[in-house]
Amino acid sequence: MKFRDIVTRSRSYRRFDTSFRLDDGQLADLVELACYVPSSRNLQPLKYVAVSNSESCADVFGCLSWAGYLTDWHGPVEHERPAAYLVMLCDLEIASGAACDSGIAAQTILLGATSMGLGGCIVASVERDRLRSVLGIPDRFAIEFVLALGKPVEAVVIDQMREEGDVRYYRDAHGIHHVPKRTIEEVLQQFR
């Protein structure tokens, strides 16, 4: 797949075929990608917990909130829930914060998932204390994000957004998820 196709096909998917399970090898392949990415001062404070069995997935799911703009949707139904998670941690003995590393690593993992025919979503709305308890995460680690992963079953389309337009994504009457994105004309600036 061309790189541009990987980027455009890598949407934030929130509905999956739960019966399509990811194995630990696939999760390790995704984490391995993150071992090669740039890191501020090369400190590499990010660490990961892989969650793939059904019971642990249910525990993690209970700690997440979904799609803030879809106020009448409370997350995927049981057979459309993520089949696996990567919980991204910052090792506080290495760095006091993840700086830009978390975005670099999360996007690399999501693009990697897309290149493998999978998909995912960066979930930042996490009940962190509860998740810490569920997975036994020591205080030494801050919880950055949860990456939800699986075989996507939803259609996501990108709509070109008008300047000053509405950034809120929405679902249309056919259940298609629309995401307004700024155009290059708005994003590429020239001041001189």
Add this chain to the structure above:
Amino acid sequence: MKFRDIVTRSRSYRRFDTSFRLDDGQLADLVELACYVPSSRNLQPLKYVAVSNSESCADVFGCLSWAGYLTDWHGPVEHERPAAYLVMLCDLEIASGAACDSGIAAQTILLGATSMGLGGCIVASVERDRLRSVLGIPDRFAIEFVLALGKPVEAVVIDQMREEGDVRYYRDAHGIHHVPKRTIEEVLQQFR
């Protein structure tokens, strides 16, 4: 190119063939990639200034510091300087900060550059006031990073790092740049 190869070949390059110029179309292609990436609450506050002509490149170069761990190296010599830059801004009228968006976008652009046979480096050590003045950047925008871009001319190798090892990259006697990276065994944690 396979996605894993793009990731492993996308190193932080700091020496380029300055005579290999990037055109505005290539820079626009890289910024266009960043229009499709995930954004916290889909706000998309990031904007870009593309710098490709030699004089402006020299001005931007004067605002940058290079490779903090190479204390006896003060940056690339004239014919090995970046051939172009993308200055990443956060539009403060859209969001008070870039959150994880900056890392997501920077990595996508660098992977895109690698997929085009180019390379680059996220430069965070920037004299921001000076750069603002050089490019006429209004106060409405915070300067996040400068992405240095060009045709790389240096060899960068990844060394597997031992746990508790030294994270500092270095150049060997042959001028090869070595970057220690943590192994997946260290990075993938299990607590239960």
